[in-house]
Amino acid sequence: MDEKLKCVQYSSAMAGIRERKKQRTHQALVEAALRLFAEKGYEETTLAEIAAEADVSTRTFFSYFASKEDVLLHDIDSRLERTLALVAGRGPDEALPDLLMRIVRDALAHMAADDSGAEATRTRIRLMTTVPALQARALRLLFSNQLRIARALQESYHGRLSLVEAAAAVGALAGAAKLVIVASVERGDSMEQAVEAALQAAEITVRGLGSLT
Amino acid sequence: MDEKLKCVQYSSAMAGIRERKKQRTHQALVEAALRLFAEKGYEETTLAEIAAEADVSTRTFFSYFASKEDVLLHDIDSRLERTLALVAGRGPDEALPDLLMRIVRDALAHMAADDSGAEATRTRIRLMTTVPALQARALRLLFSNQLRIARALQESYHGRLSLVEAAAAVGALAGAAKLVIVASVERGDSMEQAVEAALQAAEITVRGLGSLT
DNA sequence: CCACAAAACATCAACGAATGCAAACTTTCA
DNA sequence: TGAAAGTTTGCATTCGTTGATGTTTTGTGG
Numbered sequence: 001m002d003e004k005l006k007c008v009q010y011s012s013a014m015a016g017i018r019e020r021k022k023q024r025t026h027q028a029l030v031e032a033a034l035r036l037f038a039e040k041g042y043e044e045t046t047l048a049e050i051a052a053e054a055d056v057s058t059r060t061f062f063s064y065f066a067s068k069e070d071v072l073l074h075d076i077d078s079r080l081e082r083t084l085a086l087v088a089g090r091g092p093d094e095a096l097p098d099l100l101m102r103i104v105r106d107a108l109a110h111m112a113a114d115d116s117g118a119e120a121t122r123t124r125i126r127l128m129t130t131v132p133a134l135q136a137r138a139l140r141l142l143f144s145n146q147l148r149i150a151r152a153l154q155e156s157y158h159g160r161l162s163l164v165e166a167a168a169a170v171g172a173l174a175g176a177a178k179l180v181i182v183a184s185v186e187r188g189d190s191m192e193q194a195v196e197a198a199l200q201a202a203e204i205t206v207r208g209l210g211s212l213t
Numbered sequence: 214m215d216e217k218l219k220c221v222q223y224s225s226a227m228a229g230i231r232e233r234k235k236q237r238t239h240q241a242l243v244e245a246a247l248r249l250f251a252e253k254g255y256e257e258t259t260l261a262e263i264a265a266e267a268d269v270s271t272r273t274f275f276s277y278f279a280s281k282e283d284v285l286l287h288d289i290d291s292r293l294e295r296t297l298a299l300v301a302g303r304g305p306d307e308a309l310p311d312l313l314m315r316i317v318r319d320a321l322a323h324m325a326a327d328d329s330g331a332e333a334t335r336t337r338i339r340l341m342t343t344v345p346a347l348q349a350r351a352l353r354l355l356f357s358n359q360l361r362i363a364r365a366l367q368e369s370y371h372g373r374l375s376l377v378e379a380a381a382a383v384g385a386l387a388g389a390a391k392l393v394i395v396a397s398v399e400r401g402d403s404m405e406q407a408v409e410a411a412l413q414a415a416e417i418t419v420r421g422l423g424s425l426t
Numbered sequence: 427c428c429a430c431a432a433a434a435c436a437t438c439a440a441c442g443a444a445t446g447c448a449a450a451c452t453t454t455c456a
Numbered sequence: 457t458g459a460a461a462g463t464t465t466g467c468a469t470t471c472g473t474t475g476a477t478g479t480t481t482t483g484t485g486g
Contacts, residue, residue, distance in 0.1 A: 018453055018462075046442065057465050062444070096426040136349035139356055143348075146392050147399075160426050167396040168389040168414035169422050175388015176381040179359050183380040186360075201381035208421020209382050213309040213373055231433075231482055259471065270436050272474090281472070428486085435480070445470080452463070 026064055026074075028054040033071040034116075038123045042131040069137040072124055076138075080145045083107060087152045096157060096169065097206050103149075104173055104202045108195050122191070129182060142178070146170050176201040239277055239287075241267040246284040247329075251336045255344045282350040285337055289351075293358045296320060300365045309370060309382065310419050316362075317386055317415045321408050335404075342395060355391070359383050389414040 032053035036045040047068055051058045065071050083103050090099050116124075128134045147167075154166040180201040184194040204211070245266035249258040260281055264271045278284050296316050303312050329337075341347045360380075367379040393414040397407040417424070 016453070021453095022463085047444090048442085058443095059445095059466075060464055063463075066444095068443070097423045100422060132353065135356075136353040139352040140345065140349040143352060143392070143395075146388075147396060150392060150396060157426060163396055163400065164393055164410045164413055165417060165425055167393045168417045169425060171392030171414070172385040172389035172418045172422060175359075175391070176385035178388070179356070179363065179384030180377055180380045182356075183360060183363060183376055187376065197377045200377055201384070204378060204381045205385045205418070206422045208423065209313060209385060209419045210310045210421065212378055212382060213370060229483070234482090235434085260473090261471085271472095272437080273435055275473070276434075279473095429484105430486100431482105431484085433480105433482075435478105437478080438476090440475085441473085443470105443472085445468105447467085448465105449467105450463105450465075452461100454459105454461075456457105456459090 025054060025056055025060075029056070029061065029064055030071055030074060034120055034123065037072075037127055042127055042134065067137075069134055072127060072134060073137060073141060076141050076145070079107070079110065080148065082110070083149055084152050087149065087156050090156060096153075096161070100169060100173055101202060101206060104177060105199070108177070108198055111195070125191075129185065142174065146174050172205050173202055176205045238267060238269055238273075242269070242274065242277055243284055243287060247333055247336065250285075250340055255340055255347065280350075282347055285340060285347060286351060286354060289354050289358070292320065292323065293361065295323065296362055297365050300362065300369050303369060309366075309374070313382060313386055314415060314419060317390060318412070321390070321411055324408070338404075342398065355387065359387050385418050386415055389418045 029050065033045070033050045036049055036053060047061055048058050050071070051061050065074070083106065086103050086106060087099070111125075128138050150163070150167040150170040153170065154161050154163050157166075177198040181194045181198050184197040185191075189197065242263065246258070246263045249262055249266060252258075260274055261271050263284070264274050278287070296319065299316050299319060300312070341351050363376070363380040363383040366383065367374050367376050370379075390411040394407045394411050397410040398404075402410065
C-alpha cells in the first residue's frame with residue numbers, strides 16, 4: 001500500500017512531456033548526487049559536478065532542490081504523510097500507547113526499506129549520521145515533523161489529550177528511538193540490531209523510565 | 214586548530230595580557246554579533262559587519278568561532294559539563310529516575326538564566342528557535358551532548374544499566390522536553406509556562422506513556 | 427634592556443553554495 | 457501556427473569559509 005501512495009503522488013497528475021521530463025531530471029540529480037557522495041564524500045562533491053553528471057546546469061539544480069542537503073532528504077515528507085495517515089485512520093477506541101507503538105514499528109520498518117535500493121539506503125543513512133551539515137538538516141526536519149504529528153495526535157484524541165501530553169509522548173518516543181539508533185550504530189551494531197534496539201527503547205518509554213534500575 | 218578554539222574558554226587564573234586580550238575580543242565578538250542580529254536579523258548581518266564592530270579582521274573571527282552560528286552557541290559546552298558533573302556526583306544509591314529528574318530540573322533552571330543579561334538570553338532563544346540555520350546547529354549540538362550524557366549514565370550505573378536503556382532514558386527525556394517547550398512557546402505561552410510544561414512532560418515520561426488516555 | 431621564538435592578527439586570494447535577472451528555449455493549447 | 461506559459465541557462469554577485477603568507481604583539485632568557 002505504500003507503493004501505491006508513492007505512485008499516486010508522483011504519477012497521477014502527469015499527462016504531459018513536461019512533467020515526465022521534470023521527474024527524470026529530478027531522479028537523475030538524486031542518483032548522480034548519491035553516486036558522487038558515496039564515491040568522493042559529501043563535502044568533496046561540488047554542485048557543479050552533480051549538475052554535470054545529471055546533464056543540467058548548476059543553476060537548474062536549485063529549481064529542484066533548495067539546497068545541497070535536500071538532495072538526500074527529498075522523501076522525508078512522504079514519511080510524515082504516512083504517519084499522519086496512521087493517526088487519522090486509527091481504530092475508534094484504540095488506546096494511545098497501542099497507536100504509538102504501531103507508528104514506531106511502521107516508521108522503523110520503512111526506514112531500512114525505501115524505494116531506492118538497499119545499498120543506496122545504507123549510504124544515505126551513513127551520510128546523514130556522519131556529515132554534520134546533513135545531520136543538522138535531518139534533525140531539523142525530524143523535529144518540525146514531530147510537532148505536526150503531536151498536533152495531529154491531539155486532534156485525534158481531542159478532549160482526552162492535552163497539547164503538552166501529546167508533545168511529550170511524540171517527543172519522548174522519537175527522542176529515545178533516535179538516540180538509541182545512533183548509539184547502537186556507533187558501537188558497531190548492524191542496521192537490524194539498531195532497529196531492534198530502537199523498538200526496545202520505545203517499549204521502555206511507553207512503560208516509563210521509572211521501571212529502570 | 215581544534216585546540217585553538219578550546220583554549221578560548223573562560224578561565225579564572227589568567228596571568229598574561231595575551232589571555233586577557235583574547236577574552237576581551239571573544240566577548241566583543243559575541244556582543245557585537247548579538248547586537249547586530251537583534252537589530253537587523255541573522256541572515257541580514259554579515260561576518261564582515263560583526264568583525265568590524267568588534268575591531269578585528271574578518272579572518273580573525275574564525276580563530277574564535279568555527280562558524281557564524283557558533284557565536285550564539287558558545288556556552289552550550291558549559292551546560293554539558295554541568296550535567297556531566299551531576300551524573301558523576303550522584304548519591305551512591307540514588308535511583309535513576311530521581312537523578313534524571315534532578316538533571317532535568319537543573320537544565321531547565323539554567324536555561325532562562327545564563328551569564329549575559331535576561332534580555333540577551335531572550336533574543337538568543339528567539340533567534341535559535343526562529344532562524345533555520347541556528348535551529349539546525351542547536352539541535353545537532355543537543356543531540357551529540359545527549360550521547361555523551363547517556364554514556365556517562367551507563368558508566369555511573371555500570372552493570373545495572375545497558376547502553377540501550379541509558380540512551381532511551383536520556384533521549385526520551387530530552388526529546389519530550391524539547392518538543393514540549395517549542396510547542397508551548399509556539400502557542401503563545403511565556404517562558405515560565407514553557408518551563409513548567411517541560412517539567413510536566415518529564416514527569417509523564419518517567420511515569421510512562423502508558424499512563425496517558 | 428634587547429633579541430628571539432611563539433602566538434595572534436591582518437591581508438590577499440580563492441573556492442563553493444546560493445540568489446537574482448534576463449535571455450533563450452520548450453511545451454502547451456487555443 | 458503562433459502566442460502564452462513554463463523551464464533552462466549563463467552571468468554576475470554576495471557571502472561564508474579556508475589556505476598561504478607576511479606583520480605585529482607578547483612572553484622569555486640572556
